[in-house]
Amino acid sequence: MSFLAQSVRQVLRHTTQHVSLNGAMRALSISPALLQQNKPAPSTIDVSAIAKEHSKAIQSVCEKINQQVAKSEQGRLFAVVHLCGKQFKITPGDIILVEGYWPPTIGDEISLDKVLLAGARDFTLIGRPILEPGLVTVKATIIEKTLTHTKTHFKKKRRKQYMRINFQRSPNTMIRINSIELTRPVEHNAADAPPSLRLF
Numbered sequence: 146m147s148f149l150a151q152s153v154r155q156v157l158r159h160t161t162q163h164v165s166l167n168g169a170m171r172a173l174s175i176s177p178a179l180l181q182q183n184k185p186a187p188s189t190i191d192v193s194a195i196a197k198e199h200s201k202a203i204q205s206v207c208e209k210i211n212q213q214v215a216k217s218e219q220g221r222l223f224a225v226v227h228l229c230g231k232q233f234k235i236t237p238g239d240i241i242l243v244e245g246y247w248p249p250t251i252g253d254e255i256s257l258d259k260v261l262l263a264g265a266r267d268f269t270l271i272g273r274p275i276l277e278p279g280l281v282t283v284k285a286t287i288i289e290k291t292l293t294h295t296k297t298h299f300k301k302k303r304r305k306q307y308m309r310i311n312f313q314r315s316p317n318t319m320i321r322i323n324s325i326e327l328t329r330p331v332e333h334n335a336a337d338a339p340p341s342l343r344l345f
Contacts, residue, residue, distance in 0.1 A: 210268050211330040219265035222325040224283055227259035227275070235283070235322045243318040249287045254323075257283040263325065270331065282326050289319040 213219045223236045233241050249255060263270045263281045270276060292314040300309040 206268075207331045213265070213267065214327050214330070219267065222263065222265050222327070224260050224264075224281060224325050225262040226257045226283060227261055228257060232261065235325070237322055237324050239322045240288070241320050241322070243320060244293075244315065246316050247318045249318070251287055251290055253287045255285050255287065255320075257285055263327070279328060280331070282324075282328050284323040285320045286323055287318060288321050289317075291317050291319070293317055 210219075221236055223234065225232055225234050228241075229243050229245065229247060231243075235241060258278065260276045260281045260283060261272050261274060263276060270280070293316075294314070296313045298309075298311040298313065300311075301307065
């Protein structure tokens with residue numbers, strides 16, 4: 146075995162002597178010393194200063210939002226809510242249609258808690274996945290519970306004397322959005338807090 150290893154070493158030595166690309170490659174490459182001379186000295190990055198600037202910027206944005214809400218200058222609020230497995234973009238006065246069976250009856254006033262996003266002309270509050278409970282309240286009223294138009298399901302197999310007609314009407318609920326309000330000031334610490342654990 147050692148004889149085989151020695152013969153392989155000799156073959157490798159002969160091939161490297163005949164083909165000398167190492168010197169040519171060295172001549173073409175830039176030496177590390179030149180690279181280090183052209184590089185500027187590495188500057189130390191102060192992470193704490195960047196974090197302080199970032200928190201100051203967040204705090205100033207939160208203060209502007211709170212001032213607009215206090216003076217009622219934010220304009221018309223909008224929200225995206227999660228309701229019966231679907232997402233709806235709503236504003237006050239909108240009417241939305243929820244398909245399928247839903248327990249509330251006509252005239253019930255409800256509060257939509259799963260608010261994914263809320264905003265106005267100059268700002269938008271985005272939840273992770275939903276906004277904090279109690280930050281935005283969305284009030285709505287059930288105005289109508291009806292059935293959809295009649296859907297016809299027609300089946301036929303030719304030359305088999307088979308024909309079926311089925312009719313289907315599924316329940317619908319119409320909801321009017323009464324109001325969307327920011328109930329408390331936006332806190333800048335809430336942006337750094339972990340998202341609240343709530344099940345859908």
